[in-house]
Amino acid sequence: MNVLLIGSGGREHALALKISQSKSLTKLFIYPGNPGTKQLGQNIELVKNDENSLINFCRENKIKLVVVGPEKPLIDGLADKLILNGIKVFGPTKAAARLEGEKSFAKNLMQEYGIPTADYEVFTKDEYFDALEYLKTSKLPVVIKADGIAAGKGVVVASNFEEAKDALEDCFVRSTFGASGNKVVIEEFMTGQEASIFAITDGNEFILLPAAQDHKRIGEDDTGKNTGGMGAYAPTPFVTNIILDQVALRIVEPTLKAMRDKFSMYSGCLYVGLMLTEDGPKVVEYNCRFGDPETQVVLPLLEGDFLELLNSVASGKLKKRSVKYNGGSSVCVVAASKGYPDAYEKGKVIFGLNEITSDEMIVYHAGTIENEDKIVTNGGRVLGVTSIIKENNLIKAKETAYKALTKLHFEGIYYRKDISDKATKNLD
Numbered sequence: 001m002n003v004l005l006i007g008s009g010g011r012e013h014a015l016a017l018k019i020s021q022s023k024s025l026t027k028l029f030i031y032p033g034n035p036g037t038k039q040l041g042q043n044i045e046l047v048k049n050d051e052n053s054l055i056n057f058c059r060e061n062k063i064k065l066v067v068v069g070p071e072k073p074l075i076d077g078l079a080d081k082l083i084l085n086g087i088k089v090f091g092p093t094k095a096a097a098r099l100e101g102e103k104s105f106a107k108n109l110m111q112e113y114g115i116p117t118a119d120y121e122v123f124t125k126d127e128y129f130d131a132l133e134y135l136k137t138s139k140l141p142v143v144i145k146a147d148g149i150a151a152g153k154g155v156v157v158a159s160n161f162e163e164a165k166d167a168l169e170d171c172f173v174r175s176t177f178g179a180s181g182n183k184v185v186i187e188e189f190m191t192g193q194e195a196s197i198f199a200i201t202d203g204n205e206f207i208l209l210p211a212a213q214d215h216k217r218i219g220e221d222d223t224g225k226n227t228g229g230m231g232a233y234a235p236t237p238f239v240t241n242i243i244l245d246q247v248a249l250r251i252v253e254p255t256l257k258a259m260r261d262k263f264s265m266y267s268g269c270l271y272v273g274l275m276l277t278e279d280g281p282k283v284v285e286y287n288c289r290f291g292d293p294e295t296q297v298v299l300p301l302l303e304g305d306f307l308e309l310l311n312s313v314a315s316g317k318l319k320k321r322s323v324k325y326n327g328g329s330s331v332c333v334v335a336a337s338k339g340y341p342d343a344y345e346k347g348k349v350i351f352g353l354n355e356i357t358s359d360e361m362i363v364y365h366a367g368t369i370e371n372e373d374k375i376v377t378n379g380g381r382v383l384g385v386t387s388i389i390k391e392n393n394l395i396k397a398k399e400t401a402y403k404a405l406t407k408l409h410f411e412g413i414y415y416r417k418d419i420s421d422k423a424t425k426n427l428d
Contacts, residue, residue: 002062003307004029005041006078007069010334010366010384011292015069016040017362018299022307029061035375036365051081058087065090065311071149071289074268075101088314095264097288099255100271103147103185106286113258115251116282118143118187118275125182128172134186135164143187146171148180153226153341157189190275190282193238193422196294197272199252200309202318203265206252210301210325211239212294213422218341220418227341228381231419233331233394234297238276238423247272247281255286267313293384296364297330300388331397331420332386333405337367338412340380345412348377352408361404362386377410385415395424 001024005016013036020028020040028041031054037043047053058066066082068074068091077094091097098105104122109115123131135142144167146154154177158164171181198209212234218224239247251272259266271287271294299306304323312319337344346367353375356363364386367379385408387400398420405415 001025001064001307001311002027002029003065003067004031004058004061004063005033005037005067005069006031006073008032008034008037009069009292010364010381011290011295012069013037013364013366013384014296014299015067015290018302018306019067019310022305024305024307024311029063034365035368035370036363051078055082055085055087058082058085064088065307065314067091067310069289071097071100071287074288075149088311090310090314091268092266092288093264095262096259096266096268098264099259099266099286100288101149103145103285104183107185109255109258109262110283113254115254115258116280118190118282118284120185120187122147123184123186125172128168131168131172131184131186132165135161135168138164138186139188140164141189143189144168144171145185145187146177146181147183147185148177150177150180151228153228154180155226190277190284192275192277193236194284195236195239195274195276195281196232196291197239197244197247197274198290198294198298199270199272200313200318201252201256201266201268201270202313202316203256203260203267205318205320206248206256206270207318207320208244208248208252209298210235211244212236212291212298213238213420214291214294215416215419218416220416225341227336229291229293229334230336230416231331231333232293232297233329233397233420233423234294234301235325235329235392236423237394243276243281247274251281251283267316293332293334296332296362296384296386300330300362300386301326301328327390327392329389329392329394329397330387331394331401332364332384333401333415333419334366334381335383335385335405335408335410335413335415336381337377337379338414340414344380346376346378347371348410348412350375350377350382350408350410355407356404358400358404360388360400362388363404363408382410382413383408394420398424
């Protein structure tokens, strides 16, 4: 089949690589893609934000399946438009994507269906002073979240009232996140290990992929500002089979039932961000797509036909046995631009990409472009330097990833040096 993959980041490079390995693939197109995806299929240019241009391309090129990588097109309703035009799509409808697009909707749904999550209150922009009063009596630390999508940066863990007030003003006064910050969710702070689990579902049946752990903060030991993700590893030893069963029974099943009850059947990848608390796993957030950079470490640990899995979901009947965990392990370290997640420079030449030739390594492109036959930086998160080890050995996986990083360089390169340490310290 001919497949169109939408997106341009490290997640899409990982998806493209896995899709390209399928025996059922005829041709893979990526819109707009990046220099990494260019090696796996054909990057294409379309009229930006023009759904008709996209649909015409699908018809002209006999596209049998569209795989949507980023959240924004899904939240905006791209899947609905494709389905209306008879084009199969892997990704939820606009109504279902509200699980990510509106945190207040997700929290209210969890409360209604008894899905374990943090206690919370919701405030709108015109309730600014009410929110301030609520914060004055809240137990610290407290979590403030912009209701809409904010590129992974609309969440603040405030350790004192002044930090909480500043986060509230970012949303309500300074409009840092635009319309996404016109409503906020204020949550209790949960403690424990975090984990990310992808549930691949047709709306009724589902499978859970190996659990990963993301590293959101810019600095070592989880310090500094939130980012889109500075690295990840899989599988995480904190998610045991018992916990996986709890996640399936107490979280994923009731979530899918809730969405069916709301006439918003959820089909695609349901990302469940978890906190593994003393009371069991609780939902931190839902995403309506594969996570980034968790996708980069989870997909290499799957054996089987990944495209068959995605196509079965889009066709309405999940083929559970399309893929399975291969027993390996993976660590992804994000090489970022100096200054990220704040202001940073672009256009820095990347050296050393051709020196990484090991079968145990993949360098995913995220914020890169080609410029006069050179690969240069074009984003905050530039590369995902990722090891793939055949055995479940995170110590070796970390060593392999960081050894590869020594061969790469661009001006202002920055990366955390402790990706996966939480797991390996636990194993020592």
